[in-house]
Amino acid sequence: MTGESGGIQQAADVLRAGGLVAFPTETVYGLGADAENPVAVSRTFQVKGRPPNHPLIVHIESAAHLDGWAEDVPETARVLAEHFWPGPLTLVLRRSSRVPLEATGGLETVAVRVPDHPVAQALLAAFGGGLTAPSANRFGSVSPTTAEHVRTELGDAVDLVLDGGPCQVGVESTIVDVSAEAPAILRPGGVTREDLEAVLGYPLGVPATSDVRVPGQHPSHYAPRARVILVEPENVIAEAEQAQQAGRQVGVLLPPTFADAEVKAHAVVNVPASPAAYARALYRLLRGFDESGCDLVVASLPPEDGMGLAIANRLRRAAGPRG
Ligand code: TXA
Ligand code: MG
DSSP states (O other), X not given: OBSSHHHHHHHHHHXXXXXXXXXXXXXXOEEEEETTOHHHHHHHHHHHTOOTTSXXXXXXXXXXXXXXXXXXXOHHHHHHHXXXXXXXXXXXXXXXXXXXXXHHTTOSXXXXXXXXXXXXXXXXXXXXXXXXXXBSSOTTBOOOSSXXXXXXXXXXXXXXXXXXXXXXXXXOOEEEEOSSSSOEEEEOOSSOHHHHHHXXXXXXXXXXXXXXXXXXXXXXXXXXXXXXXXXXXXXXXHHHHHHHHTTOOEXXXXXXXXXXXXXXXXXXXXXXXXXXXXXXXXXXXXXXXXHTTOSEXXXXXXXXXXXXXXXXXXXXXXXXXXX
């Protein structure tokens, strides 16, 4: 299935009939359902194995549609939508009665975004309504950045997969809560904190993150099957070789300063030097370690500015304690 119009019309029909359609966005692939069909929305949770109280993002065609889905939209939200939509920004707002509680996990707020991908845009235009779409992966695992990832992970549980090629951003959208007094970043992602603050003119709160090797309050999420451990960049090679020596099958995300170093490990990958390229590649690299049979991945955190903030957030979550 490709993104041409025949596929799009068929996908819109599947959605109208209450089916599930996986589609590409600029961030990751989403598992789409008619946001106004509680039965279809509930099926998304079953397919993902996701607890029903985890709210979904409603994808809409443009900012002009926002008022149908949210109420009391503050000026801050309008400004951010104007600057960053279509794009990898999700806004949390007060829910309108059009949004079923199944989609919001029972919350009175709703997360909304306008994706910036021609296939997603064409699908939303053909469908004519809003689409709930979590990342099209099993709960807790690594988000898919190609149609092949979706097919491998969800198989027949999805009625149709639209193939729009590899995702350009590679990590999920930035979520900003604008439903309360002070806007706050709930999840760093494809729009950087610096870009948001430049538009708003004031600093934004970001969720607290734990230190290297102290994953503590971050239960594992965005995680490959292989265990992930985080160490300082200068310790990556020694840590990896020691674990390999001890019988583990070790995958290594080699920091840019150590690119092309000889490492005695199972699978060694140079981390792309540009943060945008690293974000684009991150989930594909983590999946690759699983495919090549690694049981441990040794990595370090990038500097936490620009896209580095989202990359570090996902690596910490991948390294969190397993449930
Ligand atoms: O880039 C993305 O955002 C992708 C693509 C497909 O659009 N979607 C995505 O969806 O990452 P998902 O379901 O994997 O993550 C949605 C996140 C969850 O962490 C959820 O808790 C949060 O959005 N969320 C949704 N509604 C919320 C709400 N009302 N209040 C706070 N957080 C909310
Ligand atoms: Mg997800």
